[in-house]
Amino acid sequence: MGNGIEIEKPLTAWGIDHFGAGSRVEGLKRLSGGASQETWAFDVAAPDGTHALILRRAPGGVAAARSSEAVSLATEAALLGATSKAGVRVPEVLHVSAPGTALGESFVMRRVAGETLGRKILRDDEFATARTRLTRDCGEALAGIHAIPAAGLVDLPRSLGEDQITKYEAIYRGFGMPRPVLELAFAWLKANAPTPAAPVLVHGDFRLGNLIVDENGLAAVLDWELAHIGDPREDIAWVCVNSWRFGHSEKRVGGFGDLPEMLDAYAAAGGARFTPAEIDWWEILGSLKWGVMCMIMYSAYKTGADPSVERAAIGRRVSENEIDLINLFEGLGRHA
Amino acid sequence: MHDAPSAKELIEAVKAFIDKTAAPQLTGHAAFHARVASNALATVLRELEIRPAAEAEEKARLEALLGSTGDSANALNAQLCDAIRTGKMDLSTAGLLPHLKSTTIAQLSVDQPGYSGLRSAAR
Numbered sequence A: 001m002g003n004g005i006e007i008e009k010p011l012t013a014w015g016i017d018h019f020g021a022g023s024r025v026e027g028l029k030r031l032s033g034g035a036s037q038e039t040w041a042f043d044v045a046a047p048d049g050t051h052a053l054i055l056r057r058a059p060g061g062v063a064a065a066r067s068s069e070a071v072s073l074a075t076e077a078a079l080l081g082a083t084s085k086a087g088v089r090v091p092e093v094l095h096v097s098a099p100g101t102a103l104g105e106s107f108v109m110r111r112v113a114g115e116t117l118g119r120k121i122l123r124d125d126e127f128a129t130a131r132t133r134l135t136r137d138c139g140e141a142l143a144g145i146h147a148i149p150a151a152g153l154v155d156l157p158r159s160l161g162e163d164q165i166t167k168y169e170a171i172y173r174g175f176g177m178p179r180p181v182l183e184l185a186f187a188w189l190k191a192n193a194p195t196p197a198a199p200v201l202v203h204g205d206f207r208l209g210n211l212i213v214d215e216n217g218l219a220a221v222l223d224w225e226l227a228h229i230g231d232p233r234e235d236i237a238w239v240c241v242n243s244w245r246f247g248h249s250e251k252r253v254g255g256f257g258d259l260p261e262m263l264d265a266y267a268a269a270g271g272a273r274f275t276p277a278e279i280d281w282w283e284i285l286g287s288l289k290w291g292v293m294c295m296i297m298y299s300a301y302k303t304g305a306d307p308s309v310e311r312a313a314i315g316r317r318v319s320e321n322e323i324d325l326i327n328l329f330e331g332l333g334r335h336a
Numbered sequence B: 001m002h003d004a005p006s007a008k009e010l011i012e013a014v015k016a017f018i019d020k021t022a023a024p025q026l027t028g029h030a031a032f033h034a035r036v037a038s039n040a041l042a043t044v045l046r047e048l049e050i051r052p053a054a055e056a057e058e059k060a061r062l063e064a065l066l067g068s069t070g071d072s073a074n075a076l077n078a079q080l081c082d083a084i085r086t087g088k089m090d091l092s093t094a095g096l097l098p099h100l101k102s103t104t105i106a107q108l109s110v111d112q113p114g115y116s117g118l119r120s121a122a123r
Helices: A005-019 A073-083 A118-123 A125-146 A161-173 A180-191 A232-238 A260-266 A277-300 A309-331 B007-025 B028-066 B074-085 B097-111 B117-123
Strands: A024-034 A039-048 A049-057 A093-097 A105-109 A201-202 A211-213 A217-221 A229-230
Touching: A005 A024, A005 A039, A005 A049, A005 A093, A049 A073, A049 A093, A073 A093, A073 A105, A118 A125, A125 A201, A125 A211, A125 A217, A161 A180, A161 A277, A180 A277, A180 A309, A180 B074, A180 B097, A201 A232, A211 A277, A232 A260, A232 A277, A260 A277, A277 A309, A309 B028, A309 B097, A309 B117, B007 B028, B028 B074, B028 B097, B097 B117
Parallel strands: none
Antiparallel strands: A024 A039, A039 A049, A049 A105, A093 A105, A201 A229, A211 A217
């Protein structure tokens, strides 16, 4: 793993095939240690200039048993194609390789320039203009994603709010570590479940960290691994969860924007008309989910699967989600 | 049993070793994990200071809320979870949300005292 030599040759062959004779692969570098997929950055120096690219690849080129939620690379590539066609800003896919080929199960897309780190996007001067546009950009992007005909997208799991409560409650109970705030959140969500909205294509992880932002605003939506058919309010609320505001709690949308503005942009771009109060239930579900995910990461330490300090320490982040849940409960009904 | 050095002093000494000696010589992943390790020790130091009183206060509130005495804070928390899960207590229960808020603020004061949600809760 992490060895670029085995892929440099097939990548060069693809580069010559795609960009013409004499094309060379340069600067091949592993970006993430993602558990489910490899991500590589590289350039192709071609006769018509240099192309900045990304290779997404199954570990070792072979699809392993991965989290039951994550979609396959081929599905991810198909989603990027469909969303691009719908006018949503995503990286352009240039090539998809099937399992068993020299490159293995993978796809190549253009590398979009910009920043993904939430703290930098929220703080640095170079993103000052971007921050004024990002709220609208996100509303429009989500409306675009949610308008893509879901019927044509086979292979996507279906997960509505109710399914997620069932799933995360089973995981939480399995740990045998009772936490009253999480307990209250599960009970409240069940007692106050909204009428389901018409199911749509949901990105599933739409938040700072998975968005490329340049000085003009949203440049690309990344990380489609958790895409599913679900409730549009899930995406709208997830970018609001306080864990993704990176310290800028006063701005509900990602630490940079106000929710009414994003909901207006969402509706103006063809999305359904939602009110901030309707997003509360989903933000509570989002904070609860992230709290349980922190417990999952800690359990990797507890069971010995990953003995790192980091996995141990993340168990002490669950209380962040608990205070977020309490703040949300206190704020219920306070919306204009 | 003696306590010279105390648990606090030993942890402080190890934390200082990580911060001043070990971490500056590390790069990449190891440097990152050294920072995480130092933060974990800072958590333990806060816990030593805050937990005894905070847990006693939590236990007193739990006893008042549940009308039961004699059990450990852990046992009382399990009872509280049962009451919430079975619908005997909910957001409308007098004292429940204030208790959970006080407990979570104390917990975060140990776990992540710089977290933005803690500032929001204090407002």
